Protein backbone atom coordinates (compact mmCIF):
# COMPACT_ATOMS: atom_id res chain seq x y z
CA UNK A 1 0.00 0.00 0.00
CA UNK A 2 1.28 3.45 -0.81
CA UNK A 3 2.25 5.85 1.93
CA UNK A 4 -0.77 8.04 1.41
CA UNK A 5 -3.17 5.09 1.15
CA UNK A 6 -1.98 3.61 4.42
CA UNK A 7 -2.13 7.03 6.04
CA UNK A 8 -5.71 7.47 4.84
CA UNK A 9 -6.64 4.03 6.16
CA UNK A 10 -5.06 4.71 9.57
CA UNK A 11 -6.97 8.00 9.90
CA UNK A 12 -10.26 6.42 8.85
CA UNK A 13 -9.83 3.55 11.31
CA UNK A 14 -8.97 6.02 14.05
CA UNK A 15 -12.02 8.17 13.28
CA UNK A 16 -14.53 5.33 13.04
CA UNK A 17 -13.18 3.60 16.18
CA UNK A 18 -14.27 6.69 18.07
CA UNK A 19 -17.64 7.00 16.41
CA UNK A 20 -16.71 10.40 15.03
CA UNK A 21 -18.60 11.65 12.01
CA UNK A 22 -16.73 13.08 9.05
CA UNK A 23 -18.49 16.27 7.96
CA UNK A 24 -17.44 15.36 4.45
CA UNK A 25 -15.00 12.85 3.19
CA UNK A 26 -11.90 12.84 5.26
CA UNK A 27 -12.88 15.75 7.45
CA UNK A 28 -13.95 15.06 11.01
CA UNK A 29 -15.75 16.90 13.74
CA UNK A 30 -13.44 15.39 16.29
CA UNK A 31 -12.59 18.74 17.67
CA UNK A 32 -8.93 17.89 17.35
CA UNK A 33 -7.45 20.49 15.04
CA UNK A 34 -4.92 18.00 13.77
CA UNK A 35 -7.74 16.24 11.96
CA UNK A 36 -9.22 19.26 10.29
CA UNK A 37 -7.83 18.75 6.84
CA UNK A 38 -9.04 17.47 3.53
CA UNK A 39 -8.19 13.98 2.37
CA UNK A 40 -9.66 14.24 -1.14
CA UNK A 41 -7.47 13.16 -4.01
CA UNK A 42 -4.87 15.77 -4.75
CA UNK A 43 -5.30 17.43 -1.35
CA UNK A 44 -3.19 15.04 0.63
CA UNK A 45 -1.16 16.58 3.44
CA UNK A 46 2.60 16.73 3.09
CA UNK A 47 4.53 13.76 4.42
CA UNK A 48 5.84 15.65 7.47
CA UNK A 49 2.26 16.66 8.35
CA UNK A 50 1.19 13.03 7.94
CA UNK A 51 3.97 11.94 10.29
CA UNK A 52 2.80 14.44 12.90
CA UNK A 53 -0.80 13.33 12.57
CA UNK A 54 0.11 9.66 12.92
CA UNK A 55 2.16 10.51 16.00
CA UNK A 56 -0.77 12.46 17.50
CA UNK A 57 -3.06 9.48 16.85
CA UNK A 58 -0.57 7.22 18.54
CA UNK A 59 -0.40 9.59 21.51
CA UNK A 60 -4.15 9.63 21.66
CA UNK A 61 -4.03 5.87 22.39
CA UNK A 62 -7.33 4.13 22.77
CA UNK A 63 -9.18 7.36 23.44
CA UNK A 64 -9.47 6.60 27.16
CA UNK A 65 -5.87 6.77 28.27
CA UNK A 66 -3.45 8.83 26.26
CA UNK A 67 0.29 8.49 26.38
CA UNK A 68 1.92 11.06 28.67
CA UNK A 69 3.02 14.39 27.24
CA UNK A 70 6.77 14.40 27.80
CA UNK A 71 8.14 17.81 28.71
CA UNK A 72 11.79 18.86 28.44
CA UNK A 73 12.86 21.92 30.44
CA UNK A 74 15.99 23.93 29.61
CA UNK A 75 17.15 26.28 32.39
CA UNK A 76 16.59 25.27 36.00
CA UNK A 77 16.89 28.68 37.62
CA UNK A 78 14.19 30.47 39.52
CA UNK A 79 11.34 29.80 37.05
CA UNK A 80 12.57 26.45 35.67
CA UNK A 81 13.06 24.82 39.07
CA UNK A 82 9.67 26.13 40.24
CA UNK A 83 8.00 24.73 37.13
CA UNK A 84 9.53 21.27 37.67
CA UNK A 85 8.49 21.38 41.35
CA UNK A 86 4.87 22.24 40.46
CA UNK A 87 4.71 19.66 37.68
CA UNK A 88 5.94 16.98 40.07
CA UNK A 89 3.79 18.08 43.03
CA UNK A 90 0.53 18.67 41.15
CA UNK A 91 0.90 15.73 38.74
CA UNK A 92 -2.31 13.95 39.80
CA UNK A 93 -4.42 17.10 39.64
CA UNK A 94 -3.05 18.08 36.22
CA UNK A 95 -3.68 14.57 34.86
CA UNK A 96 -7.30 14.74 36.04
CA UNK A 97 -7.77 18.14 34.39
CA UNK A 98 -6.19 17.10 31.11
CA UNK A 99 -7.13 13.45 30.89
CA UNK A 100 -3.49 12.98 30.07
CA UNK A 101 -0.31 12.82 32.11
CA UNK A 102 2.21 15.63 31.93
CA UNK A 103 5.67 14.39 32.81
CA UNK A 104 9.00 16.16 32.88
CA UNK A 105 11.28 13.59 31.32
CA UNK A 106 14.41 15.61 30.57
CA UNK A 107 16.23 18.75 31.62
CA UNK A 108 19.15 20.86 30.44
CA UNK A 109 20.99 23.04 32.93
CA UNK A 110 24.46 24.18 33.74
CA UNK A 111 25.13 22.31 36.95
CA UNK A 112 23.93 18.78 37.57
CA UNK A 113 24.76 18.78 41.26
CA UNK A 114 23.31 22.13 42.35
CA UNK A 115 20.61 21.79 45.03
CA UNK A 116 17.42 23.30 43.60
CA UNK A 117 14.99 21.59 45.97
CA UNK A 118 13.75 19.31 43.17
CA UNK A 119 14.48 15.70 42.34
CA UNK A 120 16.00 15.44 38.89
CA UNK A 121 17.76 12.13 39.49
CA UNK A 122 15.42 10.09 37.28
CA UNK A 123 15.37 12.58 34.41
CA UNK A 124 17.42 12.54 31.21
CA UNK A 125 20.21 15.08 31.53
CA UNK A 126 21.45 17.32 28.72
CA UNK A 127 24.38 19.71 28.89
CA UNK A 128 23.25 21.23 25.61
CA UNK A 129 19.76 22.76 25.41
CA UNK A 130 19.75 22.39 21.60
CA UNK A 131 20.26 18.64 21.95
CA UNK A 132 17.36 18.56 24.43
CA UNK A 133 15.15 20.60 22.08
CA UNK A 134 15.76 18.05 19.31
CA UNK A 135 15.66 14.93 21.48
CA UNK A 136 13.20 12.15 20.62
CA UNK A 137 12.51 11.73 24.34
CA UNK A 138 10.27 14.83 24.60
CA UNK A 139 7.06 16.07 23.00
CA UNK A 140 7.29 19.68 24.18
CA UNK A 141 10.26 21.95 24.81
CA UNK A 142 10.25 24.63 27.54
CA UNK A 143 12.92 27.35 27.34
CA UNK A 144 13.68 29.08 30.66
CA UNK A 145 17.31 30.06 30.12
CA UNK A 146 16.85 33.71 29.14
CA UNK A 147 18.79 35.98 26.79
CA UNK A 148 17.82 37.28 23.38
CA UNK A 149 20.30 35.16 21.42
CA UNK A 150 22.69 32.39 22.44
CA UNK A 151 21.44 28.98 23.58
CA UNK A 152 17.85 30.16 24.15
CA UNK A 153 17.41 31.25 20.53
CA UNK A 154 19.28 28.26 19.12
CA UNK A 155 17.23 25.76 21.13
CA UNK A 156 13.82 27.34 20.48
CA UNK A 157 14.60 27.56 16.77
CA UNK A 158 15.78 23.94 16.67
CA UNK A 159 12.58 22.70 18.34
CA UNK A 160 10.25 24.71 16.09
CA UNK A 161 12.12 23.63 12.96
CA UNK A 162 11.23 20.00 13.64
CA UNK A 163 7.61 20.90 14.46
CA UNK A 164 8.03 20.53 18.22
CA UNK A 165 5.89 22.81 20.37
CA UNK A 166 7.73 25.36 22.49
CA UNK A 167 6.86 27.33 25.61
CA UNK A 168 9.10 30.18 26.70
CA UNK A 169 9.02 33.00 29.26
CA UNK A 170 11.73 34.90 27.42
CA UNK A 171 10.56 38.40 26.46
CA UNK A 172 14.01 39.53 25.29
CA UNK A 173 14.08 36.62 22.82
CA UNK A 174 10.53 37.32 21.59
CA UNK A 175 11.08 41.06 21.27
CA UNK A 176 14.09 40.42 19.02
CA UNK A 177 13.11 37.22 17.17
CA UNK A 178 9.36 36.90 17.81
CA UNK A 179 8.30 37.35 14.18
CA UNK A 180 10.91 34.87 12.91
CA UNK A 181 9.93 32.32 15.54
CA UNK A 182 6.20 32.76 14.93
CA UNK A 183 6.80 32.24 11.20
CA UNK A 184 8.85 29.11 11.89
CA UNK A 185 6.12 27.77 14.18
CA UNK A 186 3.43 28.41 11.58
CA UNK A 187 5.48 26.76 8.84
CA UNK A 188 6.24 23.65 10.85
CA UNK A 189 2.82 23.45 12.51
CA UNK A 190 4.26 23.73 16.03
CA UNK A 191 2.64 25.79 18.77
CA UNK A 192 4.60 28.59 20.43
CA UNK A 193 3.41 29.73 23.87
CA UNK A 194 4.80 32.73 25.77
CA UNK A 195 2.17 33.70 28.33
CA UNK A 196 4.86 34.11 31.00
CA UNK A 197 6.86 36.56 28.92
CA UNK A 198 4.63 39.53 29.74
CA UNK A 199 3.41 40.50 33.21
CA UNK A 200 4.35 37.24 34.98
CA UNK A 201 1.22 35.54 36.29
CA UNK A 202 -1.34 37.76 34.51
CA UNK A 203 -2.95 35.95 31.55
CA UNK A 204 -2.62 38.96 29.27
CA UNK A 205 -1.39 37.14 26.13
CA UNK A 206 -4.33 34.75 26.23
CA UNK A 207 -6.69 37.65 26.85
CA UNK A 208 -5.39 39.50 23.79
CA UNK A 209 -5.11 36.47 21.48
CA UNK A 210 -8.37 34.83 22.46
CA UNK A 211 -10.70 36.79 24.77
CA UNK A 212 -10.19 40.04 22.86
CA UNK A 213 -9.34 38.31 19.57
CA UNK A 214 -11.93 40.33 17.66
CA UNK A 215 -11.41 43.67 19.42
CA UNK A 216 -9.85 46.76 17.92
CA UNK A 217 -7.47 48.10 20.53
CA UNK A 218 -6.54 51.78 20.64
CA UNK A 219 -4.15 51.89 23.57
CA UNK A 220 -2.32 49.60 25.97
CA UNK A 221 -0.43 50.82 28.99
CA UNK A 222 0.62 49.67 32.39
CA UNK A 223 3.15 48.56 34.93
CA UNK A 224 5.04 45.70 33.33
CA UNK A 225 8.10 45.24 35.49
CA UNK A 226 7.73 43.72 38.96
CA UNK A 227 11.26 44.62 40.06
CA UNK A 228 10.81 48.34 39.36
CA UNK A 229 7.38 48.48 40.95
CA UNK A 230 8.71 46.64 44.00
CA UNK A 231 11.62 49.09 44.31
CA UNK A 232 9.46 52.21 43.87
CA UNK A 233 6.87 50.93 46.36
CA UNK A 234 9.39 50.05 49.05
CA UNK A 235 11.30 53.30 48.63
CA UNK A 236 7.99 55.11 49.14
CA UNK A 237 7.05 53.18 52.25
CA UNK A 238 10.38 52.71 54.01
CA UNK A 239 13.61 54.51 54.57
CA UNK A 240 15.54 52.19 52.30
CA UNK A 241 17.95 52.82 49.44
CA UNK A 242 17.46 51.95 45.79
CA UNK A 243 20.41 49.55 45.94
CA UNK A 244 19.03 47.65 48.96
CA UNK A 245 15.58 47.33 47.34
CA UNK A 246 17.16 45.96 44.19
CA UNK A 247 19.15 43.42 46.22
CA UNK A 248 15.92 42.22 47.85
CA UNK A 249 14.15 42.01 44.47
CA UNK A 250 17.01 39.83 43.23
CA UNK A 251 16.83 37.61 46.32
CA UNK A 252 13.07 37.19 45.76
CA UNK A 253 13.69 36.02 42.18
CA UNK A 254 12.03 39.02 40.53
CA UNK A 255 14.98 40.59 38.72
CA UNK A 256 16.57 39.60 35.42
CA UNK A 257 19.99 37.92 35.45
CA UNK A 258 21.28 41.38 34.47
CA UNK A 259 19.06 43.78 36.49
CA UNK A 260 20.00 46.69 34.22
CA UNK A 261 17.26 45.35 31.95
CA UNK A 262 14.77 45.96 34.76
CA UNK A 263 15.86 49.28 36.19
CA UNK A 264 16.75 50.97 32.89
CA UNK A 265 13.34 50.11 31.41
CA UNK A 266 14.47 47.66 28.68
CA UNK A 267 12.51 44.74 30.12
CA UNK A 268 9.35 46.88 30.10
CA UNK A 269 10.16 47.89 26.51
CA UNK A 270 10.50 44.23 25.47
CA UNK A 271 7.11 43.43 26.98
CA UNK A 272 5.48 46.54 25.57
CA UNK A 273 6.71 45.71 22.07
CA UNK A 274 5.16 42.23 22.30
CA UNK A 275 1.86 43.63 23.58
CA UNK A 276 1.85 46.31 20.88
CA UNK A 277 2.12 43.62 18.20
CA UNK A 278 -0.73 41.61 19.72
CA UNK A 279 -2.85 44.76 20.09
CA UNK A 280 -2.19 46.50 16.79
CA UNK A 281 -1.00 43.78 14.38
CA UNK A 282 2.34 45.40 13.46
CA UNK A 283 5.69 43.62 13.49
CA UNK A 284 7.51 43.71 16.84
CA UNK A 285 9.70 46.80 17.14
CA UNK A 286 11.50 47.01 20.51
CA UNK A 287 14.09 49.44 19.15
CA UNK A 288 11.50 52.07 18.24
CA UNK A 289 10.66 52.76 21.86
CA UNK A 290 11.76 55.81 23.79
CA UNK A 291 13.02 54.22 27.03
CA UNK A 292 13.83 55.81 30.36
CA UNK A 293 14.26 53.74 33.53
CA UNK A 294 14.04 54.40 37.26
CA UNK A 295 17.71 54.47 38.24
CA UNK A 296 17.67 58.29 38.61
CA UNK A 297 14.57 58.33 40.84
CA UNK A 298 15.45 59.25 44.41
CA UNK A 299 13.56 58.73 47.62
CA UNK A 300 13.00 62.49 47.65
CA UNK A 301 11.20 62.34 44.29
CA UNK A 302 8.93 59.62 45.66
CA UNK A 303 8.27 61.51 48.92
CA UNK A 304 7.51 64.83 47.20
CA UNK A 305 5.22 62.99 44.77
CA UNK A 306 3.32 61.56 47.75
CA UNK A 307 3.03 64.99 49.39
CA UNK A 308 1.56 66.34 46.16
CA UNK A 309 -0.96 63.49 45.80
CA UNK A 310 0.93 61.30 43.31
CA UNK A 311 2.84 58.04 43.08
CA UNK A 312 5.72 57.38 40.71
CA UNK A 313 5.26 54.34 38.46
CA UNK A 314 7.36 53.05 35.57
CA UNK A 315 4.81 52.86 32.76
CA UNK A 316 4.93 51.32 29.30
CA UNK A 317 2.50 53.02 26.94
CA UNK A 318 1.65 52.11 23.33
CA UNK A 319 -1.10 53.63 21.23
CA UNK A 320 -2.43 53.61 17.74
CA UNK A 321 -2.28 57.02 16.04
CA UNK A 322 -3.14 58.20 12.53
CA UNK A 323 0.59 58.25 11.77
CA UNK A 324 1.47 54.81 13.13
CA UNK A 325 2.25 53.39 16.55
CA UNK A 326 3.64 55.38 19.45
CA UNK A 327 5.49 53.45 22.16
CA UNK A 328 7.27 54.82 25.22
CA UNK A 329 8.55 53.71 28.62
CA UNK A 330 9.26 56.19 31.40
CA UNK A 331 8.67 56.96 35.06
CA UNK A 332 5.40 58.81 35.50
CA UNK A 333 3.60 60.75 38.23
CA UNK A 334 0.13 59.16 38.47
CA UNK A 335 -2.66 60.48 40.73
CA UNK A 336 -2.84 58.56 44.02
CA UNK A 337 -6.52 57.76 43.49
CA UNK A 338 -6.06 56.20 40.04
CA UNK A 339 -6.38 52.44 39.57
CA UNK A 340 -2.80 52.14 38.36
CA UNK A 341 -1.47 53.93 41.47
CA UNK A 342 -3.03 51.21 43.63
CA UNK A 343 -0.87 48.55 41.98
CA UNK A 344 2.04 48.18 44.39
CA UNK A 345 4.97 45.91 45.12
CA UNK A 346 5.68 43.15 42.63
CA UNK A 347 2.18 43.51 41.17
CA UNK A 348 1.78 44.48 37.50
CA UNK A 349 -1.24 45.90 35.71
CA UNK A 350 -2.09 46.13 32.02
CA UNK A 351 -4.83 48.56 30.94
CA UNK A 352 -6.46 48.19 27.53
CA UNK A 353 -8.68 50.63 25.69
CA UNK A 354 -10.81 48.80 23.16
CA UNK A 355 -13.71 49.57 20.83
CA UNK A 356 -16.53 47.52 22.36
CA UNK A 357 -15.30 46.41 25.78
CA UNK A 358 -13.99 49.93 26.38
CA UNK A 359 -11.60 49.86 29.33
CA UNK A 360 -10.13 46.77 30.88
CA UNK A 361 -7.55 46.46 33.66
CA UNK A 362 -5.75 43.22 34.35
CA UNK A 363 -3.69 43.14 37.54
CA UNK A 364 -1.67 40.49 39.35
CA UNK A 365 1.81 39.34 40.33
CA UNK A 366 4.27 40.39 37.63
CA UNK A 367 7.34 38.39 38.61
CA UNK A 368 8.59 35.57 40.81
CA UNK A 369 8.88 31.81 40.38
CA UNK A 370 5.34 30.55 41.16
CA UNK A 371 3.28 33.15 39.19
CA UNK A 372 5.61 32.84 36.20
CA UNK A 373 5.63 29.05 36.31
CA UNK A 374 1.83 29.16 36.47
CA UNK A 375 1.74 31.02 33.15
CA UNK A 376 4.23 28.58 31.63
CA UNK A 377 1.96 25.74 32.78
CA UNK A 378 -1.10 27.33 31.26
CA UNK A 379 0.66 27.29 27.87
CA UNK A 380 1.66 23.66 28.39
CA UNK A 381 -1.97 22.77 29.15
CA UNK A 382 -3.18 24.58 26.04
CA UNK A 383 -0.70 22.67 23.90
CA UNK A 384 -1.62 19.36 25.53
CA UNK A 385 -5.26 20.09 24.71
CA UNK A 386 -4.44 20.91 21.10
CA UNK A 387 -5.43 24.60 21.29
CA UNK A 388 -4.08 26.36 18.24
CA UNK A 389 -3.75 30.12 17.72
CA UNK A 390 -1.27 32.10 15.64
CA UNK A 391 1.49 32.97 18.14
CA UNK A 392 1.24 36.71 17.48
CA UNK A 393 -2.54 36.84 17.24
CA UNK A 394 -2.62 37.02 13.44
CA UNK A 395 -0.68 34.81 11.00
CA UNK A 396 2.81 36.27 10.82
CA UNK A 397 2.51 37.02 7.08
CA UNK A 398 -0.45 39.29 7.93
CA UNK A 399 1.58 41.47 10.31
CA UNK A 400 1.97 45.02 9.03
CA UNK A 401 5.45 46.51 8.61
CA UNK A 402 6.06 48.58 11.72
CA UNK A 403 5.24 52.23 11.33
CA UNK A 404 6.64 54.49 13.99
CA UNK A 405 4.52 57.51 14.86
CA UNK A 406 6.50 60.60 15.85
CA UNK A 407 6.42 60.81 19.64
CA UNK A 408 3.68 63.31 20.29
CA UNK A 409 4.73 66.11 22.53
CA UNK A 410 3.34 65.40 25.96
CA UNK A 411 0.96 68.19 26.75
CA UNK A 412 0.57 68.03 30.50
CA UNK A 413 2.20 68.91 33.77
CA UNK A 414 5.81 68.22 34.75
CA UNK A 415 7.71 67.57 37.94
CA UNK A 416 11.10 69.25 37.88
CA UNK A 417 13.76 68.81 40.56
CA UNK A 418 16.94 70.81 40.33
CA UNK A 419 19.88 71.92 42.40
CA UNK A 420 19.71 75.72 42.25
CA UNK A 421 22.44 78.04 43.47
CA UNK A 422 21.45 79.35 46.88
CA UNK A 423 22.15 82.99 45.96
CA UNK A 424 19.79 85.99 45.85
CA UNK A 425 17.83 86.22 42.59
CA UNK A 426 18.46 82.63 41.44
CA UNK A 427 14.89 81.47 41.83
CA UNK A 428 13.53 84.63 40.20
CA UNK A 429 15.88 84.13 37.24
CA UNK A 430 14.78 80.50 36.87
CA UNK A 431 11.10 81.53 36.94
CA UNK A 432 11.77 84.21 34.35
CA UNK A 433 13.36 81.73 31.96
CA UNK A 434 10.35 79.43 32.36
CA UNK A 435 7.97 82.34 31.81
CA UNK A 436 9.77 83.18 28.56
CA UNK A 437 8.75 79.74 27.23
CA UNK A 438 5.16 80.22 28.41
CA UNK A 439 5.52 77.76 31.30
CA UNK A 440 3.32 78.45 34.32
CA UNK A 441 4.52 77.13 37.64
CA UNK A 442 1.83 75.51 39.75
CA UNK A 443 3.90 75.12 42.89
CA UNK A 444 7.46 75.45 44.12
CA UNK A 445 8.92 73.55 47.04
CA UNK A 446 12.25 74.51 48.60
CA UNK A 447 13.16 72.58 51.67
CA UNK A 448 16.34 71.69 53.37
CA UNK A 449 15.35 68.01 53.57
CA UNK A 450 15.12 67.55 49.79
CA UNK A 451 18.27 65.83 48.69
CA UNK A 452 21.97 66.18 49.23
CA UNK A 453 23.23 69.69 48.79
CA UNK A 454 25.77 70.18 46.06
CA UNK A 455 28.31 72.97 45.81
CA UNK A 456 28.47 74.96 42.58
CA UNK A 457 31.84 75.15 40.76
CA UNK A 458 32.17 78.79 41.93
CA UNK A 459 31.82 77.61 45.56
CA UNK A 460 28.23 78.81 46.02
CA UNK A 461 25.99 76.57 48.11
CA UNK A 462 22.95 75.06 46.39
CA UNK A 463 19.50 74.01 47.52
CA UNK A 464 17.11 71.53 46.00
CA UNK A 465 14.09 73.14 44.37
CA UNK A 466 11.06 71.21 43.16
CA UNK A 467 8.65 72.78 40.68
CA UNK A 468 5.37 71.46 39.39
CA UNK A 469 4.37 73.03 36.11
CA UNK A 470 0.91 73.51 34.74
CA UNK A 471 0.05 72.00 31.39
CA UNK A 472 2.92 72.64 28.98
CA UNK A 473 4.98 71.04 26.22
CA UNK A 474 7.99 68.89 27.07
CA UNK A 475 10.06 70.70 24.45
CA UNK A 476 9.38 74.04 26.23
CA UNK A 477 10.49 72.58 29.57
CA UNK A 478 13.66 71.07 28.11
CA UNK A 479 14.56 74.29 26.27
CA UNK A 480 14.09 76.42 29.37
CA UNK A 481 16.13 74.01 31.52
CA UNK A 482 18.96 74.14 28.96
CA UNK A 483 18.85 77.94 29.11
CA UNK A 484 18.83 77.93 32.93
CA UNK A 485 21.85 75.59 32.93
CA UNK A 486 23.65 77.89 30.48
CA UNK A 487 22.90 80.85 32.80
CA UNK A 488 24.80 78.96 35.50
CA UNK A 489 21.95 78.90 38.01
CA UNK A 490 21.77 75.12 38.43
CA UNK A 491 24.25 72.40 39.22
CA UNK A 492 24.03 68.88 37.74
CA UNK A 493 21.31 67.30 35.63
CA UNK A 494 17.74 68.29 36.54
CA UNK A 495 15.15 65.57 37.12
CA UNK A 496 12.12 65.78 34.82
CA UNK A 497 9.12 63.49 35.22
CA UNK A 498 5.81 63.61 33.33
CA UNK A 499 2.57 63.92 35.20
CA UNK A 500 -0.21 61.87 33.57
CA UNK A 501 -3.82 61.97 34.63
CA UNK A 502 -4.67 58.59 32.97
Ligand SMILES: NC(=O)c1ccc[n+]([C@@H]2O[C@H](COP(=O)([O-])OP(=O)(O)OC[C@H]3O[C@@H](n4cnc5c(N)ncnc54)[C@H](O)[C@@H]3O)[C@@H](O)[C@H]2O)c1
Nearest residue numbers: 075076077078079108109144145146151169170367368372
Ligand atom coordinates in the same frame (compact mmCIF):
# COMPACT_ATOMS: atom_id res chain seq x y z
N1 LIG B 1 12.05 35.53 37.34
C1 LIG B 1 10.89 35.98 36.94
O1 LIG B 1 10.09 36.48 37.72
C2 LIG B 1 10.52 35.89 35.51
C3 LIG B 1 9.22 36.27 35.14
C4 LIG B 1 8.86 36.19 33.79
C5 LIG B 1 9.78 35.76 32.85
N2 LIG B 1 11.03 35.43 33.25
C6 LIG B 1 11.95 34.94 32.23
O2 LIG B 1 12.16 33.54 32.44
C7 LIG B 1 13.48 33.19 32.04
C8 LIG B 1 14.21 32.55 33.20
O3 LIG B 1 14.23 33.46 34.27
P1 LIG B 1 14.78 33.04 35.72
O4 LIG B 1 14.39 34.13 36.63
O5 LIG B 1 14.44 31.64 36.03
O6 LIG B 1 16.34 33.16 35.43
P2 LIG B 1 17.51 32.43 36.19
O7 LIG B 1 18.74 33.19 35.88
O8 LIG B 1 17.15 32.18 37.60
O9 LIG B 1 17.56 31.00 35.46
C9 LIG B 1 18.13 30.78 34.21
C10 LIG B 1 18.89 29.47 34.32
O10 LIG B 1 19.35 29.09 33.03
C11 LIG B 1 20.60 28.49 33.22
N3 LIG B 1 21.36 28.47 31.98
C12 LIG B 1 22.14 29.44 31.45
N4 LIG B 1 22.70 29.01 30.30
C13 LIG B 1 22.25 27.76 30.11
C14 LIG B 1 22.48 26.78 29.11
N5 LIG B 1 23.28 27.02 28.07
N6 LIG B 1 21.86 25.59 29.23
C15 LIG B 1 21.05 25.33 30.27
N7 LIG B 1 20.81 26.21 31.25
C16 LIG B 1 21.40 27.40 31.17
C17 LIG B 1 21.28 29.32 34.30
O11 LIG B 1 22.32 28.60 34.91
C18 LIG B 1 20.11 29.58 35.23
O12 LIG B 1 20.03 28.61 36.24
C19 LIG B 1 14.12 34.48 31.52
O13 LIG B 1 13.89 34.57 30.14
C20 LIG B 1 13.32 35.56 32.24
O14 LIG B 1 13.32 36.79 31.55
C21 LIG B 1 11.42 35.47 34.54
Ligand SMILES: N[C@@H](CCO)C(=O)O
Nearest residue numbers: 225226227255256367
Ligand atom coordinates in the same frame (compact mmCIF):
# COMPACT_ATOMS: atom_id res chain seq x y z
N1 LIG C 1 12.43 40.87 35.83
C1 LIG C 1 11.07 40.82 35.44
C2 LIG C 1 10.54 39.43 35.55
C3 LIG C 1 9.14 39.28 35.03
O1 LIG C 1 9.11 39.43 33.64
C4 LIG C 1 10.28 41.76 36.31
O2 LIG C 1 10.79 42.18 37.35
O3 LIG C 1 9.16 42.10 35.97
